[in-house]
Amino acid sequence: MEKITSLQNAKVKFWTSLKDKKSRDLHGLFIIEERHLIEEAFNAGVLESLLYLTGDTPYVNAPELYECTEGILKKVSGTVSQNRQIGIAKKNPVHSEENRVFLLDEVQDPGNVGTIIRTAKSFGFDTVILSEGCADPYGHKAIRSTQGALFSLNVRYGNLSEEIQTLKNRGIPVYGTSLKDAVPLDEITPAEHATIILGNEGNGVKQELLSLCDQKIRIPMEGFESLNVAIAGGILAYAFRKHQ
Amino acid sequence: MEKITSLQNAKVKFWTSLKDKKSRDLHGLFIIEERHLIEEAFNAGVLESLLYLTGDTPYVNAPELYECTEGILKKVSGTVSQNRQIGIAKKNPVHSEENRVFLLDEVQDPGNVGTIIRTAKSFGFDTVILSEGCADPYGHKAIRSTQGALFSLNVRYGNLSEEIQTLKNRGIPVYGTSLKDAVPLDEITPAEHATIILGNEGNGVKQELLSLCDQKIRIPMEGFESLNVAIAGGILAYAFRKHQ
Numbered sequence: 001m002e003k004i005t006s007l008q009n010a011k012v013k014f015w016t017s018l019k020d021k022k023s024r025d026l027h028g029l030f031i032i033e034e035r036h037l038i039e040e041a042f043n044a045g046v047l048e049s050l051l052y053l054t055g056d057t058p059y060v061n062a063p064e065l066y067e068c069t070e071g072i073l074k075k076v077s078g079t080v081s082q083n084r085q086i087g088i089a090k091k092n093p094v095h096s097e098e099n100r101v102f103l104l105d106e107v108q109d110p111g112n113v114g115t116i117i118r119t120a121k122s123f124g125f126d127t128v129i130l131s132e133g134c135a136d137p138y139g140h141k142a143i144r145s146t147q148g149a150l151f152s153l154n155v156r157y158g159n160l161s162e163e164i165q166t167l168k169n170r171g172i173p174v175y176g177t178s179l180k181d182a183v184p185l186d187e188i189t190p191a192e193h194a195t196i197i198l199g200n201e202g203n204g205v206k207q208e209l210l211s212l213c214d215q216k217i218r219i220p221m222e223g224f225e226s227l228n229v230a231i232a233g234g235i236l237a238y239a240f241r242k243h244q
Numbered sequence: 245m246e247k248i249t250s251l252q253n254a255k256v257k258f259w260t261s262l263k264d265k266k267s268r269d270l271h272g273l274f275i276i277e278e279r280h281l282i283e284e285a286f287n288a289g290v291l292e293s294l295l296y297l298t299g300d301t302p303y304v305n306a307p308e309l310y311e312c313t314e315g316i317l318k319k320v321s322g323t324v325s326q327n328r329q330i331g332i333a334k335k336n337p338v339h340s341e342e343n344r345v346f347l348l349d350e351v352q353d354p355g356n357v358g359t360i361i362r363t364a365k366s367f368g369f370d371t372v373i374l375s376e377g378c379a380d381p382y383g384h385k386a387i388r389s390t391q392g393a394l395f396s397l398n399v400r401y402g403n404l405s406e407e408i409q410t411l412k413n414r415g416i417p418v419y420g421t422s423l424k425d426a427v428p429l430d431e432i433t434p435a436e437h438a439t440i441i442l443g444n445e446g447n448g449v450k451q452e453l454l455s456l457c458d459q460k461i462r463i464p465m466e467g468f469e470s471l472n473v474a475i476a477g478g479i480l481a482y483a484f485r486k487h488q
Contacts, residue, residue, distance in 0.1 A: 054290060078459045111355065115472050115474075115475060118470060118471070118472060118475075119471065119472070119475050121470070122469065122470055122471055123464045123466055123467060124466030147470050187460070201434070217484065220485065221367060221485070222367055222368030222486050223483065224364065225366065226362060226365070226366055226391050226393070227362070227363065227364060227366055227478070228359050228363070228389070228474070228478075230359075230472070230474075230475060230476075230477060231359060231362075231363050231474060231477075231478035234471070234472075234476075234478045234479055235474035235478055235479055235482045238463065238479045238482075241464065241465070241466060242466050
């Protein structure tokens, strides 16, 4: 255990930098603020450090423990709420083979990105691959929306055109979601190994990606034709769920 | 058209008060900030007033038009972004018979409430009834999440125990979502007229409400057993969708 009291401490400055995506990408580390997510990160073996308020008992026995002042925790925290303990965890983007995959094409809302990761996990998907334009899954809001699914799923960036080709070469069918020229979901027989592409909140999946897909599918709706992308992902994940 | 320049103007104070749920409830009015939602509210006939910046052309020809200063728009707006036009709309909680219904039991996140309303509309549900503990569907984040579905669906508050009894008396089956003692969704034959209860993000549907249901259903998952309530609602709405 190390005790840190100065806001000018180099470690404090480093942790604070992790509020920015650039620093998270560079160092492969991210901040966790909720107790149950800190505990899940610890159980998943990705928690590196735990910062806790002087006088508190650490939530978990992280590899590195730092006793800190309230000012330091406030500085490192990205949220308004005053967390008494903050975790620093390492990204672990690949855990297993990639057979049941979501591709996210510029999904920009961090809540949507996190919720899709959570849902993917619940229906036995193993992988979520994000285009560069997506919200960072390691930002605070996204992490919270994953409810910890992020710590055990394959979650990584990729060039989606290349990923589609690779998956197709491996014999895994790729389905693009589209409102036009698409087969209704209820006419599809879901394969166990499959890839589903979800698109940007305003624009959907890019045409150039749709043209690479094995099939375009649409979710049959009643006129209003408006679904949040995470909801569309949930309906598709359920339709393609892994049966035990 | 009326021109308003003073932040102390009584109307400005009144509009600003609508940022609070209490005032929205009292006056049956709410604020809309996005252009496409203002246009949809106008088309749905619920837009009462439009506040626009001096020099701008009003988005729509609202019944009452007010030319305002930037300071006034900033004061009335509930968001950080500077909107050049703001709509004031009237609540219109009931539009049609209530046959395809979602009941929300203390769903607390405004994004979830709004997304459920949007999804309900897309799958031909006509009604969303909220318990008192739910997030206000007329708050800014919820309205944005509805994408305008709020303007044409029945969206109202109710005592859920009483609502369940009324619906059952009308012969409409009531399904509660539950992880325990529940029939898997894929074993249910969805009725056209149906009620689905969704629960609080942390605690699910209250036991006292579940005990009133005709049937408890669960969404079959793969171990992780963790779904955002709006995602669960989306999967159920799709399963119970109205076929054209």
